[in-house]
Each structure stands twice: as structure tokens, then as C-alpha cells.
Amino acid sequence: MEDPCPHIKAKGAPEETSLFTHTWLVYSAIRKFAECLDFSIETAGLGAVLHDIGKASTIFQNNLKPGRRKKAITFRHEIASCFFISLFKEALHPPIIEMVIAHHKSIKDDHGEKGLLDLEEYVKNPFKDHAKNWKDWYQDAVRILSAVGIPAQEVTIDDACNNYQKVVAFCREASKKRGYSPWRGLLMAADHFASALILNTPVRLDKTFIPPNLNYFNRTSDLYPLSLKKADSKKRHTIVVACTGAGKTDYLFRRCKNRVFYTLPFQASINAMYNRVKSDLKSSNPDLDIRLLHAASRFSVLDESKDEILLQKLVGAGIKILTPYQVASIIFAIKGFESLIIDIRGCDVILDEIHTYNGVSKSMVLKIVEVLNHLNCRVHIGTATMPSVLYDKLIDTLGKENVSEVCLEKEELDQFDRHRLHKLESWEDAHSILNQELKKHSKILLICNRIDSAQAIYDQVKERYPEIPSMAIHSRFKRKDRLEKEMDLRGVDDQGNSLNKYNTGSGPCIVLSTQVVEVSLDISFDVMVTETAPIDALIQRFGRINRKRTLETIGKYKPVYIIPPPDTSQEAKPYDLEVLNRTFEILPNDQVLHESEYQEKIDHVYPELDITDIENHSAFKKDGTWNQPMLTHNHRSILFDLLEIDNAAAILSSDETDYKEASPEEQMMMEIPVRLYSVKDFSQLKEGKKPFILPDDAYTEDKGLDMAKAQERIQDLYFI
Numbered sequence: 001m002e003d004p005c006p007h008i009k010a011k012g013a014p015e016e017t018s019l020f021t022h023t024w025l026v027y028s029a030i031r032k033f034a035e036c037l038d039f040s041i042e043t044a045g046l047g048a049v050l051h052d053i054g055k056a057s058t059i060f061q062n063n064l065k066p067g068r069r070k071k072a073i074t075f076r077h078e079i080a081s082c083f084f085i086s087l088f089k090e091a092l093h094p095p096i097i098e099m100v101i102a103h104h105k106s107i108k109d110d111h112g113e114k115g116l117l118d119l120e121e122y123v124k125n126p127f128k129d130h131a132k133n134w135k136d137w138y139q140d141a142v143r144i145l146s147a148v149g150i151p152a153q154e155v156t157i158d159d160a161c162n163n164y165q166k167v168v169a170f171c172r173e174a175s176k177k178r179g180y181s182p183w184r185g186l187l188m189a190a191d192h193f194a195s196a197l198i199l200n201t202p203v204r205l206d207k208t209f210i211p212p213n214l215n216y217f218n219r220t221s222d223l224y225p226l227s228l229k230k231a232d233s234k235k236r237h238t239i240v241v242a243c244t245g246a247g248k249t250d251y252l253f254r255r256c257k258n259r260v261f262y263t264l265p266f267q268a269s270i271n272a273m274y275n276r277v278k279s280d281l282k283s284s285n286p287d288l289d290i291r292l293l294h295a296a297s298r299f300s301v302l303d304e305s306k307d308e309i310l311l312q313k314l315v316g317a318g319i320k321i322l323t324p325y326q327v328a329s330i331i332f333a334i335k336g337f338e339s340l341i342i343d344i345r346g347c348d349v350i351l352d353e354i355h356t357y358n359g360v361s362k363s364m365v366l367k368i369v370e371v372l373n374h375l376n377c378r379v380h381i382g383t384a385t386m387p388s389v390l391y392d393k394l395i396d397t398l399g400k401e402n403v404s405e406v407c408l409e410k411e412e413l414d415q416f417d418r419h420r421l422h423k424l425e426s427w428e429d430a431h432s433i434l435n436q437e438l439k440k441h442s443k444i445l446l447i448c449n450r451i452d453s454a455q456a457i458y459d460q461v462k463e464r465y466p467e468i469p470s471m472a473i474h475s476r477f478k479r480k481d482r483l484e485k486e487m488d489l490r491g492v493d494d495q496g497n498s499l500n501k502y503n504t505g506s507g508p509c510i511v512l513s514t515q516v517v518e519v520s521l522d523i524s525f526d527v528m529v530t531e532t533a534p535i536d537a538l539i540q541r542f543g544r545i546n547r548k549r550t551l552e553t554i555g556k557y558k559p560v561y562i563i564p565p566p567d568t569s570q571e572a573k574p575y576d577l578e579v580l581n582r583t584f585e586i587l588p589n590d591q592v593l594h595e596s597e598y599q600e601k602i603d604h605v606y607p608e609l610d611i612t613d614i615e616n617h618s619a620f621k622k623d624g625t626w627n628q629p630m631l632t633h634n635h636r637s638i639l640f641d642l643l644e645i646d647n648a649a650a651i652l653s654s655d656e657t658d659y660k661e662a663s664p665e666e667q668m669m670m671e672i673p674v675r676l677y678s679v680k681d682f683s684q685l686k687e688g689k690k691p692f693i694l695p696d697d698a699y700t701e702d703k704g705l706d707m708a709k710a711q712e713r714i715q716d717l718y719f720i
Helices: 019-037 041-053 060-061 078-089 091-103 116-122 125-132 133-145 158-178 182-205 248-254 268-279 306-313 324-331 337-344 359-374 388-398 410-414 427-439 450-466 479-490 535-543 577-586 595-605 637-643 651-660 663-668 706-713
Strands: 238-239 260-263 292-294 318-320 348-351 378-383 402-408 419-423 443-447 471-472 507-512 527-531 558-565 647-652 672-675 693-695
Touching: 019 041, 019 133, 019 182, 041 078, 041 091, 041 182, 060 133, 078 091, 078 125, 078 133, 078 158, 091 182, 091 535, 091 672, 116 125, 116 158, 125 158, 133 158, 182 337, 238 248, 238 388, 248 378, 268 292, 268 318, 268 479, 268 527, 292 306, 306 348, 306 471, 318 324, 324 337, 324 359, 324 637, 337 558, 348 359, 359 378, 359 388, 359 637, 378 507, 410 595, 427 443, 427 450, 427 527, 427 558, 443 450, 450 706, 471 479, 479 663, 527 535, 535 577, 535 595, 647 651, 651 663, 651 693
Parallel strands: 238 378, 238 402, 260 318, 260 348, 292 318, 348 378, 419 558, 443 507, 443 527, 471 507, 527 558, 647 693
Antiparallel strands: 647 672
């Protein structure tokens, strides 16, 4: 189809996609999405045709030119697009307006005050601003609309004004209603898809919304008792309580029938699961659309094609592996939540390692289960440990009659006893143990609850055992260094080939870690020394020891040594001191830890459910209604505030120049995740994620960022 106006652009440099081309690509995407998601294909296509036509305005085209100075007026192309609504049948106006007017901004209380109703309130004459030079550009808009199937008609300035007033009236009424717009979500999804993939859009569309073939997970083995249990229950939902190594992941996938959203709480575990599932399903799903989504996911798949990297956040994946906090955007109505709703509804959602959530996070997961149930999802929950009070709450939320409850019998659990616990007085007591174990060529895992403690112990390890391969791994590394450490720790590359390091090495090693190794990292060490953590977290840590399960290892025990809790609440952070004390007192000493006794111990530590009431903050309510004004969304800080997240990014002083000139991908690989309170007094860049600048000598590749050393040198950076 010939482009009638190639000089009219939808995107500036470097893409410089023409408005006609972009419109056609969005049109192609939305029709495919509408077909798969049960929308009217015709109506959806009309929304795509109209959504960006306001970009034909001379104001927008001038703003695309290089070196253009700050705009004198606020121009929103979606508002100008609505000037042409009269070209469409009036009966279709409501869904088309919903698609067009809010596909970028909330219509009211937008974060930047650029929504339609915001401009109506704060700007003298928004219509006049957006209709400027009407005679110079409306005919180009009509030509483009005609080329994509809308009969050419004259649209006068009076027509445009009437159309604008009609849309304003529609939005005023919409803002008084509570709910969400699936049409808005559909258009946003198609627009993002076509904008990311540009001319590759048609090719990638063919692979979207295809459920995976999960027959691989039907494999059976006497070593994995869950593989021998039937997974064909007619009940919609699932709760599986089983110890590490019982085949829980396979069982959860066997319960899935549609496209799959698989959630895990930590970035490292998500990366590992993505590589695992991709490798497992490759032969039976040669064109599988599997995606990874977390804060740094686009940088965890840099070996993939450019298209596959761009696809991570887009709709339509056969399998998407993500954090529950991405799903939480639904309950808080964060920007893009309508697109996620239409993508996830009716799908299978696996919530794995659910025991790792505490406080607000646990409340959020319960609310997520509520909304997934409301969206007709099949919810499959997997856990190694769960307090009875939480289990009962989940059953109540999903309905006992709807849940297939799966667990191991005592005889089966007895086959998984593999740790002998010993209580120490302090870290000093551990050195004689390390000496003995290193003589046996053991792989040793040391875990601290805080990064500064892990760094201090790591210094001691390097001093006392300089000849032994050692590693420190925690969250305060450059992302590039962290990814390399994760690979070295697993001891395999992304293709599963052995690196003969740490987990796959033949000799002894010592790894110093924090909580980052607790979940889904497929490593098996011989000995652990760990600080006391909450019992659910400790059990996860224990799962990194003697993990390999064979007929020869059954009945063999490996030692775990536990350091007692500190004396004060401040020293106990990030954990609750009472929880740590109850955990330490309930654990055996110089005895085997029996898997069949986990539930009793967990219920001792968590006799009550620590649930924070987030109902007032949630857009989705317990009764199945929504309390969000239509065609609006909330700012992401609502989610962060509830989680008490004050994450920030930092870079080293020597990376400053490179960071300013780098691509977003390169920038993120230089960044070090930090807490805002710890770096707020340092200088801050305006580029990228606006990182704080820290001194070079506070960071080493083997130890990471030493915040105490950074604070000592803050005076040296005042000149920046």
C-alpha cells in the first residue's frame, strides 16, 4: 500500500517512521490482538487508524526536528487525533475515544498534568493550541486516513471543535465512573508492540498468543515423587507444598492449560528459571515465545536477538517469567495495567516460592490472588514452606472446592532429610570447621543477612584462605559484574555447558552471599554456615546444600551451621528480632532436620499472619469492583511507597563520562543498585536513571560497593 504522505513522520530520528507506516503497523497488531482476545476486530482497527493521526499537526512535525527548543505550548497528539472522530460511526465513538484519548496519559490527574481534563482546567484554550495551523495539516491527516480505509471527507475547524467538545464531555463523564477500559489496554498494547518492533511487527505477530506445548514436564522418576502424582484434576487452581527437589516446578507446569505467567520473587532466580525453561522446552517448542520481565530483564538476555529483547514487556508471550510486582501493577492501577489485564486474563499463573514474602509483600500477593481469580485465571501456587494461617487464607480466597491441594506424605518427606544442623556461638567458631572441610575439598557456602557483614567475612576468607577459589555475591555490584558472578556461581553458561567453576568445579571453594542465593539458583554445595534468618528463608538456604538428588545421596546428610541471632532489633535488620529468636529456638542442634517436621516449626515461628491492610491503596476491591476513575492510572510511587522501596542507582566516578554517552543498555550495566538514604548526599547526574556518583576506591569487582568507604570519601566528590 502506497504511503500518501511520506513526509509526515510518527517518530523522529533515528527511526523516522512515517505516520502512515506506523498507523498500518499498529492496525495490523491490534487486529491480531483483538482476534486472540475476543474484541471486535473492526472496532479495534478503527481505534488504531485514528490513534496517532494528530501527529500530522505542523506543531508535532516541527517538534520532531533536531535541535528543537522547549515547546511554547503543551501539544498532545492524541487530543488532536480526536478532532476527526466524526468520520466514524457514532455508535463506535465510546470505544474509539477510550482507545485514542488516553493511550499515553491519564485523562485527569496525570503525573505531568498533561491529560485532557488537566489541560481543560489549567490551560486557557487547549483546543485553540491543538488546532493551530489547521488548514496547513488537516488535509494530510485526511489523506492518511483515506489510505487506510476511512472515506475521505472534509473536516472543518468547526467540525474539529465540535468533536473536541464531544470528547471532553465524554471524558468528564468517564472520570466520574470507576473501573478500567479494556479498549484502552488493547490500543496501548498494539501501539507499544508496533513502536518497539517497527517493520518486524508482522513477522513477530505470527508467534504471539500461542500456548506452549508442555508435554516435556510429563517426565517421571522415582526420585521426584510429584512427577508420579496425577495433575489432571478438574479443579481450576492448585496449591503444592513440597520440599526442594520433589519436582514442584514440573508439577506446576503440568497443571497449566493455556499461556503461562510464571512468577518468582528475585531477579537471580528469575534469570535462572528463564534459562532452564527455555532449554527444557526448546526441542518441543522450536518457535516458543518465552520472555523474561524484571527491572533488568532486557539486560539479562543480551545474547538474544534485538527483537527478542524488545519483546520482553509486550503482550502475547507463550510463557512469561516475571516478578509478582509486575503483576501488582494491576491492583494498584499503575500505568499500563489495562494492557496487562487483557494479556493475563484467562491464562495460567504460577506463583512459585510464595513463602518468601513478608509483611506488605505477603498482603500484596494475597491481593494478587484475589484479582487473578476475578480475571478468570487458573492460579497455581508452589511453596516449600507455608504457615497454616497463610495456607487457610489462600484456600478461602480461591474457594476450597476450586483448589487441587497437593503435598507429600510423611514417608515421602522422610526421603528428603539431608541436613544435620549444628548451632555455633559466633562466626569465630566457624573457622575451625572451614579448615576441616577444605581438607575434604568441600564446597562451602557462607550466608550473611547484611551486605556489610558479608563483605567483612569475605575479607577474612581472602586473608585466611588465599589459595582457595572464593566469591562474594550480593545486590551491591554493577549489573554487569553481578550477571557474570551468577553465571560463575552456577558453573554453567547459558547453553548449560560446564564452566568447571564453583557449583560444577572439582575442587573446594568458598562463596560468601546474602539472601540472593535463597531461591531457585540451581547450585549444590557441601557445607553451609549461615546467620539465623526467618525459618522459611533458612529452609530455602538449606536447599542449596546437598541439593543433588540421586539414589546414592538419599539418606546422606550434609552439615549446616547456624550463627545465633544478634542482641538488638537494629542489628537484626532486615528481619524482625522476635522471628529470628523463635526460629533459632525451634531448630534442633547436632541433629538431623526432618522435612516432615517443617510445618510444626513454621507454625511455631508464625502463629499469626502478619498482614498489612492495603485495601485502601488498592484499585481492585475485595468485592470484585474497581475504585479507579476510568481512563486514568496511578503513578508508580504508590507501589514503591507501600513496599518501602527507596531503591536508587549509583555509578562510579570513572564511569561518569561513558555513562552520559552510553545507550540505555550500556548505562544500566554500569549501575549499582543502592538504597536512596545511603547515597542522597552524593552528587547526581541528570542522564539515564539519574545515578548518584560514588568514589572509585569504594568499589572492587570481587567485593562490590563498600558504602562505609564511600561515605568516608564523600568530601572528595563535592567538586562534581
